[in-house]
Amino acid sequence: MDIQFTPEECAFREEARAFLRSQLPAEISTRVQQGKRLSKEHQVAWMRILNERGWLAPSWPVEHGGTDWTAVQKHIFEEECFAAGAPRVVAFGVKMVAPVIIKFGTEAQKAHFLPRILSSEDWWCQGYSEPGAGSDLASLKTRAVRDGDHYVVNGQKIWTTLAHYADWMFCLVRTDPEAQQQRGISFLLIDMNTPGITVRPIITLDGEHEVNEVFFDNVRVPVENLVGEENKGWTCAKYLLTHERTSIAGIGQTKALLAKLKLVASRELRNGQPLLDDPLFRAQIADVEMQLMAAEMSNLRTLAATRDGGVPGAESSILKIKGTELRQQITYLINKAVGTYSLPVLEEELGYGCGAELLHTDYSSAASNQYLDMRKASIYGGSNEIQKNIIAKMILEL
Known part of the structure; x- marks a missing residue:
């Protein structure tokens, strides 16, 4: 696989960046980057901005409101969204039930539910x-x-x-x-x-x-x-789960977390030197970055294989395992790096109406909360232990 982006793909990346600079509300991106809560209103506002541009459901068929993006374009857009501090699109409507309705639903179900999912009228x-x-x-x-x-x-x-x-x-x-x-x-x-x-x-x-x-x-x-x-x-359930697990790989989110880890390591001091200068800590960062690069290539291959309507097989389970483990590793390293700043964030710092100056720094805010939240990632969507059983059955035919 050629890992170099084409000129057209690079142009699309610039288009995505320009859209995010002009349309992503600063309040929302700041809350995301600081690890603060997003209300339902914040989520709906962003999803409606995406829908107005026609970019909310890139995996849907064009006739139902999707885009004609390639697998690589979808990957690029997700990566740029996380880098810009955009909220992750709530998956249950757009990415989970909608593909099931499109594939297995009646025409009446498609006509009623799909437009309401796009408009965020129904959650x-x-x-x-x-x-x-x-x-x-x-x-x-x-x-x-x-x-x-x-x-x-x-x-x-x-x-x-x-x-x-x-x-x-x-x-x-x-x-x-x-x-x-x-x-x-x-x-x-x-x-x-x-x-x-x-x-x-x-x-x-x-x-x-x-x-x-x-x-x-x-x-x-x-x-x-x-x-x-x-x-x-059960046929619908399996179809939905393969899409959910591939999405859980979260390559764009993991890359954004890795960038935060590098920022933390460049600012936190140990014995007067940036933590990034510690060869042992630097080796840990290098290890997760190499694993992430390998997962990204696997994710791109899987997306490319499904662009014509196919369903991923064992790859979705592999990506689910690796993606969630990587995010757990990175949030652990962030938590370890910020030291005493990783104390749980106070309720008033996370709240919707907080206008006071944060007690935590801009890069360590909510470090412990992210770490704790990420513990469940290896369980939801089917626990990683179960995914290993699925891989064994599908690949080894046990």
Whole structure:
């Protein structure tokens, strides 16, 4: 693979940079770079700016509002967004359920949901994991029983990211308890305002309310909200997960974190010398940078292979493992480098209305919070241990 960008790709990079300089709100980019909270309004504002330019859903077919970007252009744009301090696009609608609707949904579902995802009128959450069904997703227990032109749903989902903001959930439910596990599952689209749905917050290790428990008590879902065939939702689930795991590789985000690590190491002093002058610490930085370069090449190869509508195989699991491990390594090194400045960030520093001067420096702010938050990266999207099993089965045919 030729790793040199073509003149056209370099021109596209400049176009992306110009767009970000002119359109990315300074307040939002500052909050991202300082590790401060983004409200739903911040996220929606940025997604609508992208949509107005036609750049919100580059992986969608053009006829549904996507771009005709190549895999390399998508990679370049993601990289430039993270470098500029742009928020990561909330994936559940644009990058996860939308591709499933496009591939398996009815024409009515495409006509209704896709424009509303693009406009950010509807926000989505993912109803996959359950208390007894996380890594072994096919053992899920949430039931959906057909009752005329509705399904009646009962059960519980857990670790449901942003469910407290979501308008809709794409949800795996068991519609045939007698069938083989994977064959008795269906893929439903559930309006979160339906009576019988309760959302309870889970506060994570870094003090954030990002994930939730969701309970279903006789929730009635129209049959028209079934995607694909009844009892064959596992096909939709696998298709979605391959896209999610490739996205979790987060090459652009990892490169931005690496740049922050280098900045920290160039400013932090040990015995009067920049930490970057310490040969042992410098070797650790070099190690993660070499691993990142290898992951980037693998990511580009995978994207190139899927540009004609194909689905990544074991590569998505490999990239998920490597991408999350690298981000954990880098946030650990940042946390280690800033020393006492890595004490947990005060609530008032993270808050939406904080106007006071930060007690932490511009480059070490929220170091510990990022480190703690990144601990979960090797679990969500299917734990890395499970990904290794998937790789073994797909490549070694075990």
